[in-house]
Amino acid sequence: VEVDAALRLRTLVMDLVVSHAEQLAELNADLARSNEELDAFAYVASHDLKEPLRGIHKYAHHLLEEARAAGGLGAQAEERLQTLLRLTVRMDGLLDALLHFSRVGRLELAREPIPFSEIIHEAVEMLGARMLGEDVEIRILEPMPTITCDRVQVREVLSNLLGNAIKYNEAVQKRVEVGCLDVPPPSAPAEVAGQRTFFVRDNGIGIAPKHQQQIFRMFKRLHGRAAFGGGTGAGLAIASKLVERHGGKMWLESTPGEGTTFHFTLGPEAAR
Ligand code: ADP
Numbered sequence: 001v002e003v004d005a006a007l008r009l010r011t012l013v014m015d016l017v018v019s020h021a022e023q024l025a026e027l028n029a030d031l032a033r034s035n036e037e038l039d040a041f042a043y044v045a046s047h048d049l050k051e052p053l054r055g056i057h058k059y060a061h062h063l064l065e066e067a068r069a070a071g072g073l074g075a076q077a078e079e080r081l082q083t084l085l086r087l088t089v090r091m092d093g094l095l096d097a098l099l100h101f102s103r104v105g106r107l108e109l110a111r112e113p114i115p116f117s118e119i120i121h122e123a124v125e126m127l128g129a130r131m132l133g134e135d136v137e138i139r140i141l142e143p144m145p146t147i148t149c150d151r152v153q154v155r156e157v158l159s160n161l162l163g164n165a166i167k168y169n170e171a172v173q174k175r176v177e178v179g180c181l182d183v184p185p186p187s188a189p190a191e192v193a194g195q196r197t198f199f200v201r202d203n204g205i206g207i208a209p210k211h212q213q214q215i216f217r218m219f220k221r222l223h224g225r226a227a228f229g230g231g232t233g234a235g236l237a238i239a240s241k242l243v244e245r246h247g248g249k250m251w252l253e254s255t256p257g258e259g260t261t262f263h264f265t266l267g268p269e270a271a272r
Contacts (some may be wrong), residue, residue, distance in 0.1 A: 035105065042102035046095040053095070057088040094219065097234035101218060104241050109150045111269065116198070117144040119151060120178050123158035127166070134174060136166055141179035145196065147270045153242045154266065157250075160239040161200040161262050167228050168260075169204030177201045185253075185263065192249050195265040206256035216240050216250070239264075246270065 064081045067073045073081070120140055158178070165176045181197045188197065207215065207222070214220050221233035240250040247267025254260035 039105035046098040165202035201261040203259040207254040
């Protein structure tokens with residue numbers, strides 16, 4: 001009787017596990033579908049909004065020119081029109097960022113084996129102009145592995161992190177280190193266990209603990225519009241999405257006033 005009861009219990013438990021797994025698979029498929037729809041929506045919305053915005057900008061510009069030709073506007077009206085023009089340019093930048101963000105979600109990965117140091121050098125080159133006149137030291141901690149990833153996308157992740165490391169930095173001698181760890185550091189989330197981890201460390205202004213999660217949100221900035229050279233607040237949202245497209249994860253460790261380390265993995269496939 002006992003053996004019989006145990007066998008029945010086993011069948012019951014197995015049925016339960018199978019039905020849960022099926023439910024989970026269905027939920028995952030739903031989630032993937034709604035993510036795709038959201039990306040498609042963001043794409044269409046940002047694309048279609050650019051057209052009327054272009055019209056607003058054009059007419060505000062004509063209005064300003066015509067008023068100037070007819071003897072000028074009052075100082076206040078002139079300033080208001082200038083502000084209108086500035087705002088349309090800013091909104092156009094935000095829409096471009098949103099378009100790019102939604103494209104990232106739909107890009108196919110072109111994985112190929114690449115020496116990681118090659119991608120770092122390319123990313124540093126892309127920053128070239130931004131570093132002019134700055135005292136910046138970028139150290140690449142060798143040895144760097146060869147990894148299987150999408151060159152263009154990983155280069156964008158790195159140029160974003162390197163750019164931020166220099167931008168949010170008030171040290172007289174700005175120092176940035178790029179390195180690779182064979183196993184994730186203790187700060188890593190559980191899901192990246194066993195994945196190779198890359199990091200970009202700076203001696204910049206740091207990020208307070210309460211902001212450390214928020215900065216990965218689209219358009220989230222921690223400073224005034226013009227502070228630290230400005231920006232749209234899209235860079236980290238895009239960079240972490242690119243990392244997630246690879247099956248990886250991005251997180252950070254930071255001490256305000258001392259510096260920040262951004263870590264990221266590129267999924268189990270990257271190690272091959
Ligand atoms: P943006 O640079 O356009 O504002 P990001 O998404 O790249 O957008 O960054 C979001 C915010 O995170 C920045 O406004 C800044 O406050 C903060 N941040 C990003 N990187 C760093 C860093 N290395 N050190 C300190 N703060 C940073």
